[in-house]
Amino acid sequence: MNKWTFPTQIYAGPDSLNRLTEFNNESILIICDPFLKDSPSLTYVIGLMDSKNKVTIYTDVVPDPPITHVVKGIEFMEGIKPSVIIAIGGGSCIDMSKGIAYFGRKLKHMDIKSFIAVPTTSGTGSEVTSFAVLTDSETQIKYPLVDDAVLPDEALLTPLFVKTSPPSVTAFSGMDVLVHALEAYVATAANNFTDALAQQAIELVFEYLPKCHKPTATEHDRMSMHEASCLAGLSFNKAGVGIVHAMAHQLGGQFHVPHGLANSMLLPYVIGFNCSHNPAVAKKYAHLSAKLGFAGHNASEVDKLAALIEAIVTLQHTLDCPMNLTAFGVDKAVSETKLDLMADRALEDMCYRFNPYPANHDDLIGLYKKVL
Structure with missing residues (x-):
């Protein structure tokens, strides 16, 4: 028997980021690739939300995300207790964010209402997949985290970031x-x-x-x-x-x-x-x-x-x-x-x-x- 569901809500198009204007009085954590910090594109995204919400940026993201970086991200997240997490980046950023959101909910019992993925590359499809790949830095072995619970709640497909x-x-x-x-x-x-x-x-x-x-x-x-x-x-x-x-x-x-x-x-x-x-x-x-x-x-x-x-x-x-x-x-x-x-x-x-x-x-x- 095949069971078909697509739990992730997908918003696609040049205006898909307007979805972010609907948040109000939330603590929002944006996890993004470090080169996006202070970029006009990220500034634009923050501007859609910061007048009505508390927005925090976290950029300690590296390729092939190590498990240790997921732990560091969770520790950072505990200090701000976000109700919304938005991952903006390539596959590594989204995979790391999946790990942070997943373990934050599962182990730290954080009340994360929504986890949103905004892919900046047209490649991994990580915004709609139920697994993430994390790396043990010492052994260089990649470990898959496989669980429907790691699926983003929403995916925003915008051409804004891939243009450059x-x-x-x-x-x-x-x-x-x-x-x-x-x-x-x-x-x-x-x-x-x-x-x-x-x-x-x-x-x-x-x-x-x-x-x-x-x-x-x-x-x-x-x-x-x-x-x-x-x-x-x-x-x-x-x-x-x-x-x-x-x-x-x-x-x-x-x-x-x-x-x-x-x-x-x-x-x-x-x-x-x-x-x-x-x-x-x-x-x-x-x-x-x-x-x-x-x-x-x-x-x-x-x-x-x-x-x-x-x-x-x-x-x-x-x-x-x-x-x-x-x-x-x-x-x-x-x-x-x-x-x-x-x-x-x-x-x-x-x-x-x-x-x-x-x-x-x-x-x-x-x-x-x-x-x-």
Whole structure:
């Protein structure tokens, strides 16, 4: 039996931030990426609320949020006892805020009426997913926090913050959207509902991500990618992802490769691997390739799959994505010493179990070697 609910209320569009004007007499904690502090965009957001509420800013946010930073955030929050938490940032900021809000409610019994996510990148879909990834700084192991209780109560999709995203951030986060959708499309828990969300996200990415990477990107282009990110998040939150993510988490943990870029490096090889081991996956991806116009409907399955992978690689080159760890700046001899460790940890990653083929340790080693 499939149960379908989307608990997070989604406000989308240039005027979505007007939702914040409805708060009155609240203690509001804004958790945001440090570079947003004193920015005109953040000043605008604060101006929507500060005349009728007490607004506090917290900016101790770092990439791959460590568990220790979540603890520090909770300690800070205890001093102001917010009734509303607003996370404004990328995936790391939103994930850290999820941990702060979750444990604040669960362990500290704080009366947080509303937890709102405002994504500033079109990538993670974290604003509508029921898990967060936190890092143990000592071991560099990433731990998932999985619970519907970490879902934001509301998500505000606004083009305000993504208008100024650097090209590399746009590229890597956008490839993250594509991987979310392509993995969800063949994940073990996929169904017709998640497929519909994933397909639309994939279509939007191929059309709008190259446009968003250019300085001529319009507000419509940016908003379309923002919506693609959210659609992909809704899809994989129910369907799962797969070994691209399980393996990418280790590249991020060991070599600090941006998550979307790590996903991008692995994607073409994992698609080929899964297709070669699962005929149903090959058939599904071939159908998608034809539907997107990458190959003719009468083309062979092999040609359709080749066309899909070629389209992905072409997109990566268009976005100036490094295609392997060496191109990113990691010494090959160093990365080789981590292969067994990364493969072992990828097998333990929560994303692994949704992959449509149960890849083993040697399979993962082989895939990692392709991106050294």
